[in-house]
Amino acid sequence: MLTAERPVPGEAVADADLSIVTAGLTKRFRSGQVAVDALDLAVPRGSVFGFLGPNGSGKTTTIRMLLGLVAPTSGSCRLLGTPMPGGVGTVLPRVGALVEGPAFYPYLSGEANLRRYDAADPSADPRTAPARIGLALERVGLSAAARKRYRAYSLGMRQRLAIAAALLVPRELLILDEPTNGLDPQGTREVRALVKEIATDGTTVFVSSHLLAEVEQMCSHVAVMRAGRLVAQGLIAELRAAEAVRIRVETPDTAEAAAVLAGLGLPEIRLGDGEVSAGLAAEAPERICAALVTGGVAVRGLAVQRPSLEDVFVGLTGEGFDVDG
Numbered sequence: 079m080l081t082a083e084r085p086v087p088g089e090a091v092a093d094a095d096l097s098i099v100t101a102g103l104t105k106r107f108r109s110g111q112v113a114v115d116a117l118d119l120a121v122p123r124g125s126v127f128g129f130l131g132p133n134g135s136g137k138t139t140t141i142r143m144l145l146g147l148v149a150p151t152s153g154s155c156r157l158l159g160t161p162m163p164g165g166v167g168t169v170l171p172r173v174g175a176l177v178e179g180p181a182f183y184p185y186l187s188g189e190a191n192l193r194r195y196d197a198a199d200p201s202a203d204p205r206t207a208p209a210r211i212g213l214a215l216e217r218v219g220l221s222a223a224a225r226k227r228y229r230a231y232s233l234g235m236r237q238r239l240a241i242a243a244a245l246l247v248p249r250e251l252l253i254l255d256e257p258t259n260g261l262d263p264q265g266t267r268e269v270r271a272l273v274k275e276i277a278t279d280g281t282t283v284f285v286s287s288h289l290l291a292e293v294e295q296m297c298s299h300v301a302v303m304r305a306g307r308l309v310a311q312g313l314i315a316e317l318r319a320a321e322a323v324r325i326r327v328e329t330p331d332t333a334e335a336a337a338v339l340a341g342l343g344l345p346e347i348r349l350g351d352g353e354v355s356a357g358l359a360a361e362a363p364e365r366i367c368a369a370l371v372t373g374g375v376a377v378r379g380l381a382v383q384r385p386s387l388e389d390v391f392v393g394l395t396g397e398g399f400d401v402d403g
């Protein structure tokens with residue numbers, strides 16, 4: 079586990095248990111722009127790993143380096159234990175990737191498109207193609223629409239077909255670059271559900287996104303990028319646990335409420351419009367409620383707030399997660 083600003087709880091993971099490891103991975107383009115800056119990633123096997131960052135934060139460049147599509151300026155990366163880009167020939171058959179979506183023929187069915195796609199893969203056995211194609215379509219929930227023309231597919235179905243193309247041979251690792259980009263809400267839901275489903279058989283899924291809530295819903299782990307640098311990484315649950323639980327009081331008597339909370343020794347008291355919040359510390363919410371009422375505070379609402387990934391992000395960087403970068 080690594081963080082730039084402060085440690086995150088969690089035990090060290092042995093290299094053999096990691097699907098992706100990078101050390102000091104850096105990409106400086108000819109323009110002088112450093113797109114990825116000394117990145118140390120550790121992606122545990124079997125995780126659904128969200129690679130989160132605003133547009134332009136270096137996600138695609140990282141993925142391109144992982145897949146051997148672009149050479150790093152410095153640093154190293156290993157995929158499934160093999161150094162890249164040297165291991166392209168041996169490792170990539172075990173890795174499914176969706177970086178720029180495959181081009182499908184609109185007038186062919188989904189199934190026929192997958193046949194063509196599979197035939198172009200020298201590592202795929204043509205004798206097992208029908209069975210593998212059937213399985214991939216089933217896995218992405220397109221069996222019933224297999225014979226429909228691609229152009230009649232919804233956006234979500236198109237993206238699911240692209241994922242099926244990446245799953246035509248058994249994969250240990252699936253790398254998806256912004257798989258919900260450009261999808262409508264229904265398509266987004268379909269793809270999110272599919273990503274979670276794929277991981278249930280132990281496949282590691284490394285998925286980039288600029289949407290914090292999406293990563294929070296879909297992933298077990300996250301790495302947060304900002305301007306080419308890693309801000310935090312780890313289990314989402316552990317990152318959240320490192321952030322304090324807060325108590326929020328809705329009241330017109332904000333000053334009095336703040337005084338009561340201070341009297342109880344609660345940390346980080348913040349006054350808002352018609353509300354006061356504080357760190358819960360070890361205090362029981364019912365005791366806080368009783369103290370407020372006894373202190374003559376008109377309590378209109380009281381809520382315990384579990385930290386979201388956004389709270390963690392704000393805690394780490396001191397600023398909000400800006401999707402526009």
Ligand SMILES: Nc1ncnc2c1ncn2[C@@H]1O[C@H](COP(=O)(O)OP(=O)(O)OP(=O)(O)O)[C@@H](O)[C@H]1O
Binds near residue numbers: 111113131135
């Ligand atoms: N071939 C290139 N030459 C020069 N600069 C590049 C090149 N490719 C990317 N960049 C720059 O590197 C930075 C990181 O880009 P990258 O595409 O990796 O970010 P990203 O997080 O994937 O964002 P997006 O989701 O918008 O693709 C950006 O500022 C981008 O303009």
